[in-house]
Amino acid sequence: MPAHNVVVHIDRQERHTFPGANLGSHLASLAGLATADQLLLEVEGEIDVPIATDDVIFIRGGERFSIGPTVAGVPDNPVRRRALHFKLNDKPFEHHVDKLQHAKMTAAELKHVAGEEDVDLWADLDDVADVLVADGSRIVLQNEDKFFTVKREHDDRFYDVTVLLDGEDHATRFPVELTVQEAIKKSLAPKDRPQVTDFSMVDRNLGTAPLPMNSTLQAAGVRDGHLLSITRNNGGGGARK
Numbered sequence: 001m002p003a004h005n006v007v008v009h010i011d012r013q014e015r016h017t018f019p020g021a022n023l024g025s026h027l028a029s030l031a032g033l034a035t036a037d038q039l040l041l042e043v044e045g046e047i048d049v050p051i052a053t054d055d056v057i058f059i060r061g062g063e064r065f066s067i068g069p070t071v072a073g074v075p076d077n078p079v080r081r082r083a084l085h086f087k088l089n090d091k092p093f094e095h096h097v098d099k100l101q102h103a104k105m106t107a108a109e110l111k112h113v114a115g116e117e118d119v120d121l122w123a124d125l126d127d128v129a130d131v132l133v134a135d136g137s138r139i140v141l142q143n144e145d146k147f148f149t150v151k152r153e154h155d156d157r158f159y160d161v162t163v164l165l166d167g168e169d170h171a172t173r174f175p176v177e178l179t180v181q182e183a184i185k186k187s188l189a190p191k192d193r194p195q196v197t198d199f200s201m202v203d204r205n206l207g208t209a210p211l212p213m214n215s216t217l218q219a220a221g222v223r224d225g226h227l228l229s230i231t232r233n234n235g236g237g238g239a240r241k
Contacts, residue, residue: 006061010039017059020128021170025053031067038070041140047078049103049140056133057140058123077104077138086145087124088114108135111149119149120173128189134171159222163187164204164229172228176218180211184230202229 005016008027015030024039028051031039040048041057042064051057051065079101086093088110105113107121123131124146133139133147163172165187174183185196192199200210203220204227211220222228 006059008059008061008063008065010065011067018128018166018168019059019061020125021056021123021131021168022059023053024051024055024057026168027051027057027065028053031065033067036069037067040066040068042066043103045082046080046103047075049078050074050076051140052076052138054138055104055140056137058125058131058142058145060126060144077102079103084141085143086141086147088147089149104138104140106136106138107133110139110147111135114149116149118152120152122148122150124148127191129187132171132173159217159224159226161222161225162227164227169227174217174222176222177216179213180215180217180220181213183217183228184213187230198233199230200233202231203227204229 004019006019007014008017008030009015010027010031017026017030028039033039039051041051042048048066048068057063080103084093093114111117111119111121121133121135123133125131139145157176158173159176160171160173162169170187172187174186178186180201181196184199184201185193188196188199197213200213202208202210203222205223206221206226211217211222
C-alpha cells in the first residue's frame with residue numbers, strides 16, 4: 001500500500017491523496033464537485049483536460065486541477081498541440097506523434113499504436129507497487145508516465161483477479177502456483193514488502209477467513225474474477241468496507 005500521501009492542488013486548495021493510480025471519481029470526491037461542475041487537469045500550453053469519473057491518472061504529487069462548469073460541446077478528450085514524451089518499454093513515445101493526438105488513450109489503444117497487441121500493459125511507478133492497466137481503462141497521459149509491456153499468457157496458468165488494498169482496487173494477474181504470501185508481497189508497495197507477514201489475504205468470493213500463507217492460490221481456491229482483499233493483521237490500513 002502507498003506509504004504516504006502526496007499533495008495535489010484542486011481549485012487552489014491543497015488536497016491529500018495516495019500516489020499512483022487515482023480514478024477520476026476519487027479526485028472528484030476530494031474536490032467536492034457540484035453536479036454541474038467538472039474537474040480539469042491543468043496543462044501548461046494545452047487545453048486543460050476534463051477528468052471523467054472512470055478515467056485513470058497516475059499521481060506523483062504537485063498536480064494542479066481546476067473546477068469549471070460542464071459545458072456542452074467542450075471535448076472530453078481534447079486534441080493536444082504538442083507531442084507527449086512519456087515512455088513505453090524504456091523508450092520515448094513521441095515518435096508516434098502522428099497517431100497520438102489526444103490527451104487520453106485506453107491501454108488497448110496505447111498497445112495498438114506501439115504495435116503490440118498480445119501483451120499486458122503495466123504502469124511503472126516509483127516508490128509504489130506497479131499497476132496492471134486493464135485494456136479498457138482510459139489513461140490521462142502525462143509526460144512523466146512510464147509503461148512497460150509483458151507477454152500475455154492464454155492458458156490456465158494465470159488468474160485475473162481484483163486486489164483490494166488500502167481502499168483501492170486494482171486488476172492483477174497472478175500465476176496459479178504463486179503462494180498467498182508471494183501474492184501479498186507482489187501487491188504491496190516496496191517499503192512494506194519486508195513486513196509481508198504482517199498482512200493477510202481474504203478471497204471475498206470464498207468467505208471471510210484468511211487464506212493460508214504457504215498455500216498456492218490454486219490450492220487455496222482462488223479462481224479467475226475473484227476479489228482478493230489484503231489487510232494488515234493489526235487492523236491498520238485495510239480494505240474498503
